[in-house]
Amino acid sequence: EVQLLESGESLVQPGGSLRLSCVASGFSFSRSGMSWVRQAPGKGLDWVSTITSNGGSTDYADSVKGRFTISRDNSKNALYLQMSSLRAEDTAIYYCAREWYGHFDFWGLGTLVTVSS
Amino acid sequence: EIVLTQSPGTLSLSPGEGATLSCRASQSISNNYLAWYQQKPGQAPRLLIYDVSTRATGIPDRFSGSGSGTDFTLTISRLEPEDFAVYYCQQFGGSPLTFGGGTKVEI
Numbered sequence: 001e002v003q004l005l006e007s008g009e010s011l012v013q014p015g016g017s018l019r020l021s022c023v024a025s026g027f028s029f030s031r032s033g034m035s036w037v038r039q040a041p042g043k044g045l046d047w048v049s050t051i052t053s054n055g056g057s058t059d060y061a062d063s064v065k066g067r068f069t070i071s072r073d074n075s076k077n078a079l080y081l082q083m084s085s086l087r088a089e090d091t092a093i094y095y096c097a098r099e100w101y102g103h104f105d106f107w108g109l110g111t112l113v114t115v116s117s
Numbered sequence: 118e119i120v121l122t123q124s125p126g127t128l129s130l131s132p133g134e135g136a137t138l139s140c141r142a143s144q145s146i147s148n149n150y151l152a153w154y155q156q157k158p159g160q161a162p163r164l165l166i167y168d169v170s171t172r173a174t175g176i177p178d179r180f181s182g183s184g185s186g187t188d189f190t191l192t193i194s195r196l197e198p199e200d201f202a203v204y205y206c207q208q209f210g211g212s213p214l215t216f217g218g219g220t221k222v223e224i
Contacts (some may be wrong), residue, residue, distance in 0.1 A: 061213055104154075
């Protein structure tokens with residue numbers, strides 16, 4: 001059974017930092033591109049970042065470029081998102097997802113990140 | 118950036134009826150990299166259709182996708198009670214990857 005389990009909910013102050021984690025099982029993680037997709041409360045889906053299977057290439061949405069860093073540890077089947085200089089508009093549920101030939105076939109349950117003072 | 122516009126915003130239907138959801142792209146989407154997702158309240162999105170018309174594993178055949186270029190359609194032939202949800206289209210034919218704003222199918 002495929003599972004993607006993101007780290008727990010977090011409350012962080014504006015300007016602060018946070019690292020999200022996602023642990024995968026049930027599929028070949030080391031052969032899979034992985035992404036983070038977020039959803040602000042009551043809003044639609046927004047792609048955040050993608051990393052290739054070996055970690056050699058990354059891509060970011062303009063809204064997070066320079067503030068967020070995606071990484072992975074294939075030995076641990078883990079995906080990470082280091083977020084810094086957080087803003088209120090970064091408040092969202094963050095999903096990790098497997099990116100497979102341009103679409104997302106496996107999704108985690110999501111973790112809520114709240115940026116507020 | 119390719120902008121995906123979904124219409125209508127909300128579709129009010131009854132179980133047993135058919136549904137037609139539209140996704141229009143601001144530019145032609147290459148490689149048929151167009152997917153559809155279903156999302157129910159409090160749940161993660163679920164992949165329904167990829168590459169315009171290929172159903173994902175376990176998706177019933179009442180869901181079908183079609184289209185090309187800039188105009189794409191998700192059709193639900195006969196709505197079941199569990200189909201009432203929000204549906205999103207998504208493209209990867211151009212960078213960055215983008216999602217449409219969603220269509221809510223409600224009773």
